[in-house]
Amino acid sequence: MTSTNRPTILLLAGHWLGAWAWDEVLAHLPADHARAVAMTLPGLDPDDRGRTTRTLDDQVHAIRDAIAAHGDEPAVLVAHSGANAPVTLLLDRHPDLVTRVIWVDSGPVADGSVLAPDLPVGVDELPLPPFDDLARQASLEGLSDDVLKRFGERAVPEPGPVLRQAVALSNDARRGVPTTLVCCSISGAQVQALVQAGHPMFAEVGTLADLDIIDLPTGHWPMWSRPRDLADVILSAAAKTA
Structure with a gap:
């Protein structure tokens, strides 16, 4: 199968990170897989002078444009x-444009979720905390x-509007999109137990119609700690719906 028959794979990193965070994963993808693309979400480009005003809606529009x-x-x-948060919103608004979502030590958020509800209104951005606090x-x-040094040097503060905006969901079709959970810092068994216990952070996982759970034991940033293995997991999951 040629690369033109394969779906585009869009890689989106978490807070403080841009497309550069996926460099090692991309290096382990086949050379002919030309449609694997890492994105920098609006608000996380250090050269964007207006980045502290970017919102979740801006991020969703950017994914849609990609x-x-x-x-x-x-x-x-x-x-x-x-x-x-932006990917959950994209799924809600455009479920027909996603053939599979792969959550990497993450998962869908529920309606009304706010990433940082206690962030004061006057705070424009949230910088990467000291690693002792982050841990x-x-x-x-x-x-x-060396990885931590690079993380600290390249991290971009998260825009305040992104962290304060509530996620508004209305389309149940998002729950029918084939889904893979890649469980790293907590195991798949722990995730399933939390779903069964009704933990609010995992409420949406329990509603998914087509779910695979894969364990990739490591820390919260597997794109740096196990990039080759993560690349293999991504390709395997993507192939199920190609």
Whole structure:
């Protein structure tokens, strides 16, 4: 099968990250897979002078534009961590344009969710916290000192409007899009237990009609700790709906 028969794979990293975060994963994808594209979401381009005003809606529009730019055919979306909010919104608004969503140590958010509800209105942006603080929020397992240094140097503060905007969902068709959960810092068994327990963070997972769960044990940033393995998982999941 040639690359033109394959769906576009759009890679979206979480908070503070741009397209550069996927460089090592892209290096492990086949050379003929020309339709794997890493995106920098609006608000995370350090050269964008208006980036602190960017919203979740801006990010959704950018993802929609990226799909249009690659033939306007259903794409595979790979969403890491905090990319879950714009990708959930894209699924709600355009479920027909997504052939599969692959959540990387992440998952869909529920209606009304706000990424940082306690962020004061006057705060324009949220910078990457010190790594000691970050480690209390998410696992840094598998990240070398060099990787952490690069993370700290290249991280872009997250725009305040993105963190304060509530996710408004209305289209149940989003739940029918084939879904793969790649579980890294917590296992698939733990995710399933949290779903069964009714944990609000995993409420949407329990509503998905077509769900695969894959364990890739490592920290919260597998694109750096296990890039080859993550590339293999992405290609395998994408092939199921190609």
